[in-house]
Each structure stands twice: as structure tokens, then as C-alpha cells.
Amino acid sequence: MRPHLPWLSKNCLALSAAAVLSAGAVAACSSSGSSSSGATGTSSSPSSGKPIVVGASLSLTGDFSADGKAFQRGYELWAADVNSKGGLLGRQVQLKILNDNSQPTQASTNYQTLFSSTKVDLAFGPFSSLLTTPSASVAARYGYALIEGAGGAPSVFSSPANQSAHNVFDVSLPIEDNLIPFVNWVASLPPSQRPKTAAYPMADDPFADPPVQLAQSKLQALGVKTVYSKIFPAENASYKPAADQVAATGAQAVLLGSTDVPTVAAFMQAFQQQHYNPKMFVCAAGPDQGASFTSAVGKGNATGVMVPNGWYPGYANPDSQKMVQEYLAKYGGSPSDINADVAEAYAVGQVAAQAVTATKGTDNAKIITYLHSGVTISTVQGPVKFDEQGKNGSAAAFTFQWQQNGTAFKQVLPASAAGSVPIINPKPNWTS
Numbered sequence: 001m002r003p004h005l006p007w008l009s010k011n012c013l014a015l016s017a018a019a020v021l022s023a024g025a026v027a028a029c030s031s032s033g034s035s036s037s038g039a040t041g042t043s044s045s046p047s048s049g050k051p052i053v054v055g056a057s058l059s060l061t062g063d064f065s066a067d068g069k070a071f072q073r074g075y076e077l078w079a080a081d082v083n084s085k086g087g088l089l090g091r092q093v094q095l096k097i098l099n100d101n102s103q104p105t106q107a108s109t110n111y112q113t114l115f116s117s118t119k120v121d122l123a124f125g126p127f128s129s130l131l132t133t134p135s136a137s138v139a140a141r142y143g144y145a146l147i148e149g150a151g152g153a154p155s156v157f158s159s160p161a162n163q164s165a166h167n168v169f170d171v172s173l174p175i176e177d178n179l180i181p182f183v184n185w186v187a188s189l190p191p192s193q194r195p196k197t198a199a200y201p202m203a204d205d206p207f208a209d210p211p212v213q214l215a216q217s218k219l220q221a222l223g224v225k226t227v228y229s230k231i232f233p234a235e236n237a238s239y240k241p242a243a244d245q246v247a248a249t250g251a252q253a254v255l256l257g258s259t260d261v262p263t264v265a266a267f268m269q270a271f272q273q274q275h276y277n278p279k280m281f282v283c284a285a286g287p288d289q290g291a292s293f294t295s296a297v298g299k300g301n302a303t304g305v306m307v308p309n310g311w312y313p314g315y316a317n318p319d320s321q322k323m324v325q326e327y328l329a330k331y332g333g334s335p336s337d338i339n340a341d342v343a344e345a346y347a348v349g350q351v352a353a354q355a356v357t358a359t360k361g362t363d364n365a366k367i368i369t370y371l372h373s374g375v376t377i378s379t380v381q382g383p384v385k386f387d388e389q390g391k392n393g394s395a396a397a398f399t400f401q402w403q404q405n406g407t408a409f410k411q412v413l414p415a416s417a418a419g420s421v422p423i424i425n426p427k428p429n430w431t432s
Contacts, residue, residue, distance in 0.1 A: 051094045052087070052362060054352070055120030057110035057135060059127050062102025063235065063260060066292045067127045067150070067341050072097060074345025075124060077326055082349070088356050096120055100131060107131040108138050115142040121362040122147075124348050127341065128259070129153030129175070129206040130234075132168070140165035145368045147171065147352050149344030153206035157389040167364075169371050171347040171384050173395035175207055175284075178308035179215040179255065181399045181413035182282055185423070186253075187222055188415070195219075195253035195280055199228035199246045201267070202257025208234075208284045211308065212257040219253075227251050239263060243270030253280040261286045264305075265296045272301075272430045279426035282306040287402060290409070291337040299406025300431030304424045306401045311343040311381045312411055316419060319350075320380040336409040347379035 056075065059068030075095055083092050096118055098110035107126050114120045115138065123139050125132055125148020132151025139146040140161040146168050152175040162168045186194055200216050202209045209231065220226055227249040232242045243266065246254060258264045264286035271277065287293050287307035294302045313324050313335035323346055324335055352367075354377050359366040376394060377384045383394040399413035403424055412423045 049091065051092045052089075052122065052356070053094050053096055053118070053120045054122045054124055055096045055098075055111070055114030055118060056124040057098050057100045057107045057114070057126045057131070059102040059131070060097075060099040062100075063262070064102040064127050064131075066261060066289055067339070068099075068102070070289075070339035070341035071127050071150070071345040073327070073331065074342040075349060077323060077330070077342070078346045078349030078353075081326070082353060088353055089360065100126060102128075102131075104131050104134050108134045111135050111138040115139070115144060122352055122356070122364075122367075124345075124352070125149065125151055125170075129156050132156050133159050133206070136168045137161035140167050143167075144364045145169060145355075145371065147348050147355075147371075149348045150341065152391070154210055155206045157391060162390065165368075166372060166388065166390065167368055168390040169351065169386050170390055171351050171379060171392055171395075172344050172381065173310040173397050174391045176210040176214055177397050178211040178284065179282065179399075180218075181308065181397050182255075182306065183215050183218045183222075185399075185413050185415060186219060186224070191223070194222065195224055195251075197225045197227045197249065197251045198253040198255060199249055199251035199278075200226065200230075200255050200257070201228065201242050201246050202231045203234040203236075203259050203263060204231050205234045205257070205259045208257035208259050211284055212255050215255055224253070231257075234259060239266035240270045243267045244274060247271055247274035247276035250276070251278060254278045254282070256281070256283045258283045258286045261289050261293050261296050264293070268297050268301060268305075268430075272432065277427065277429050280306070281427055282308075282399075284308070288340045288400065288409075290339045291333060292339065294402070294406050298431065299402075302402040302406035303404075303431075304401065304427030306399055306412070306423075308397060308399050309340045310395050310398065311340050312398065312400050312409060313338045314409075314411065314419065315380075315382075317380060317382060319378065323380050336407065343380045347381045347384065350379045351377050351384055 058071050059065055079093055087093055100107040100110050123144045123146050125146050126135050127150045129151045132148055133156050136146045149171045152170050152172055198219055200212050202212050228246050264283050287305045288309045327338055355367045355370050359370050371386050384392050385394040387393045398411050401410055401412045403410045410421050411419045
């Protein structure tokens, strides 16, 4: 790493391995449950024994279903842990989850229902910045804090609703910094080893574009020539034309602004068909989806593919390791199969649990004030400390790579961070 580089983000620092165990939890999706006493979610006395009902809209079907289902598992694992310890303030916790089919309009409708009809006590966020922005607006109208783990796009924090209500709290890394570790690594290479050319295909999505665009500007400053930079529709009938155009450039590095596994799989398939193998292949999202990714592209083809994130199953955090073991006991598989969304969702619950405990209730106005107080909360993803916009300024940025013939998901950047292993560079050829 080069510490004098002007874009070396503080988010690239490795997280401490120590973490304080947090309370939290939500029972499996339940259609029953007690409601709060008012629109702001003010709770009745803890001694009443009424459950604390947490509402969320998740993409259980549609384009984001793999992520939505992973979030559901994360919320449920958190729930099981908290309720096994007696709940929050002596009250059990119940989840009320509605399916938004990966549609922003349906997500907004779902939160409207959760706040006006169900009158949930607390609100957890949906998956993706695309759905978080309108959902947070609904939450602001009803006076709820929206604690979320997958809405880190700049557009979420700069929305008029959040600028007014300051009710969004994202426990994860702000997404514009996601690719900074990769940029810093390229900068650390001797000029002769840096890629000479790069392509930047991007889905039209508030999550996918900002990190790729920032990386493009930084790599250009290093002398990496841009040979392709285009935004394609996020819901495309076929990604092959865009992928074929990238392949035709012969770019040595590809930074794909992807939102999901199908997008990455489609580009990889097209690259194979064109006998094009970039030396470096980094995706904004998709390869972090564990078994969902490797089963879609093949383990051999996954080898060498990189993706940024703020968590991975091998993260040396006691809370995280406990969660990983609970996940494997419940769902099976191997640690590398665990989607990072599980940790993001679990961390949402941990933050909510500490806020409820600290404020001694579910009054959302008090929770918003508490979360903006500068307190640092320990989670499975590491420390969480919100700035005035609701960004987690203490989050760390890592880059991961599939290695060992697609059987191991390894932390590779920052190179100086504890737990990082050497990057496979260049990426191996496709296996089929």
C-alpha cells in the first residue's frame, strides 16, 4: 500500500478482531405480533410482555431474490439469538416480512402497510439502494428510523427525506469506497505490472455505478487507458451485446458495475464465448453471493474473480464466527457458501438491539437521536458509527477473490490487513 496516495480511504484500514457480543433477534417471519402504541413506535412498558414487532420488506422473489433470502436468514439468525437470551427488555421479538418482488413501488407499499396497518415497533431495511431510497421516505413520513445494511448509495443519503428527517442508518460500508482497495493495490504495483487498459460496463443502478466511476477516475490518473465505459439497463433482456463490446476491446482489466449474480454470469459466459480472458476481473456485486455465485458460473470459472465487501466468513471477529457456526448448523454447507448479506442483516439487528436497550424502549425519535449521538456499536461486520447522514464512517473496505479452484473465498486487500492472502494475478483462464 502507498499511504501517501490522496485517495487512500480510512475505510481501507483493517478492522479490529475484537468485538463485543450484541443482543438482538427476530423470530422467523411471523404474520402475528403486537403493534406499537403509536406511529413513532413508542412501546408500552417492558413488563407488559408484548412482543417487539419488527417490520421489513425483502425481495423474496424477482431479480434480488438471492440477496433478499439471504437477508431473511440474517434477520432470523439474529432473532433466534436474541430470543434465546430472553428477548429485548424482557420482550420477545417478532419479524413481519413482506415480499416486494424486487420492485421499488411494492417496497414503498409494504412499508406503508407495516407502519399504518400493522403498526410495527421497528423498521429494518430492504435489499438494494434502489429500494431503500423510497422505503426510507415512507419511514420518514411515519417517524420511523430505517436501520438497513444494503442501501449505501450516495442517492440514499442525499434524498430529500433523509436530509430532512435524518432517519436512515446504513450499518455497512458506503458503496462509493468499495473499490478503493483495488485501486490502491494497482497503484502499488510497478508501472510495468499495472493494466494498460480497462473497461467499465455498468448496470444503471445507484449501487453499481458510483464505486466503478470513482475507480475509473483514479485508474485513469494512474495512466490506465479507458477503452470502454458505458451504462446499460439494469433489467436487460440480454447482457451479451454489452459483454461482446467489452470483449472486442481486449481490455486487460474489467470493472463490472453489477448488481447480482445473473449479470455477472451473463458477462462471464459471453467472455468465454468470445475467448476473452481479462487479466483482472472485479465485480461490484455478485461474486460475494457464495454458493449462489459458484453454482451459476462453475467453481473453476470463479477462480480469480474479485469483489469488494465489508465482511467475509473468515473474518476474525468473535461475533461473526459465532454467527457463521450458527448458520452452518441451521443451513449446512461450508463457510464460503455464506452470502455477505447474512452478516449485513445480522448487523442491522445488533444495532437495533443496542438502540432499544440504550433508550429503554422502541420510541423511534429517541432511537434516531441515540444513533446520531456518536456512539460506536460492535457488530459481526465490525464497528458501526453513524455520521450525520447515517453513513457508517467506521466501516472497513476489503476486496475478496475466489481461489483454490473456486472452493475458497479469500480476503486479498488491503494487502497489509490481517487475514489477507496474495492475489492471484493474472486471473486464470476460463475452465470451459
